[in-house]
Amino acid sequence: MSLEIKICGLSTMDALLAATAGGASHAGFIFFAKSPRHVTPEMAAPLAARAREKGVQPVAVTVDADDSKLDAIVEAVQPAMLQLHGAESPGRVVDLKARYGLPVMKAFAVSVPADLDRLGPYAGVADRFLLDARPPRGSDLPGGNGVSFDWSLLERLPAGTPYMLSGGLNADNIAEALAIADPPGIDVSSGVESGPGVKDSALIEAFLLAVAEAQEDRRTAAVGV
Numbered sequence: 001m002s003l004e005i006k007i008c009g010l011s012t013m014d015a016l017l018a019a020t021a022g023g024a025s026h027a028g029f030i031f032f033a034k035s036p037r038h039v040t041p042e043m044a045a046p047l048a049a050r051a052r053e054k055g056v057q058p059v060a061v062t063v064d065a066d067d068s069k070l071d072a073i074v075e076a077v078q079p080a081m082l083q084l085h086g087a088e089s090p091g092r093v094v095d096l097k098a099r100y101g102l103p104v105m106k107a108f109a110v111s112v113p114a115d116l117d118r119l120g121p122y123a124g125v126a127d128r129f130l131l132d133a134r135p136p137r138g139s140d141l142p143g144g145n146g147v148s149f150d151w152s153l154l155e156r157l158p159a160g161t162p163y164m165l166s167g168g169l170n171a172d173n174i175a176e177a178l179a180i181a182d183p184p185g186i187d188v189s190s191g192v193e194s195g196p197g198v199k200d201s202a203l204i205e206a207f208l209l210a211v212a213e214a215q216e217d218r219r220t221a222a223v224g225v
């Protein structure tokens, strides 16, 4: 399976097109008012439409959103997947999957081995997991803080766990992250920004290039060339 790559927190067409041109598989839009990356459904709709045209899956990122907020997002944006980045229960995930008929990626903060035990009740309920760093104390944001965690903790995950690795990824550390965790997907936001919420097309290109180079190096090493 090829590595899935989500560029998250997009709010401009330039940045979206840098992501689609560079080989991203998913484009994330943040519907969380406290975030510097916050977009309204009306702002995200044309970006998501262009992503779809380019074969890239739009992802709606929400934090404990209620049904009326999600209804508006789903209707305007037509996401391919919902990312739930709050304290949504397994029952809430079941309800949302039934209500919208969309796959759900449930986010978890990881800082110690026991954090991975919290995935258990969601196994077979959420379609995949997003494994992010624990937010720094005092942060208003449950994600998008640009901090990473000890990727070696992920050795404990059962083989085949569907997840995206996130938290503090950037062009300089992505090769190491892939080597240590070997995730099926990756997700980046702050690491491709020139300032909080300001996506930088050159940094998006550099990140995607670094991913491609790291994958090529890993393939070469695997065949012993």
Ligand SMILES: O=C(O)c1ccccc1N[C@@H]1O[C@H](COP(=O)(O)O)[C@@H](O)[C@H]1O
Residues within 6 Å of the ligand: 008, 009, 028, 030, 032, 035, 036, 037, 061, 062, 063, 085, 130, 132, 141, 142, 143, 144, 145, 146, 147, 166, 167, 168, 169, 187, 188, 189, 190, 191
């Ligand atoms: O990015 C945000 O502002 C955000 C707000 C609320 C929930 C999730 C958010 N972002 C998610 O966190 C990951 C990791 O971000 P970073 O690369 O460490 O900055 C990001 O990709 C989003 O999925």
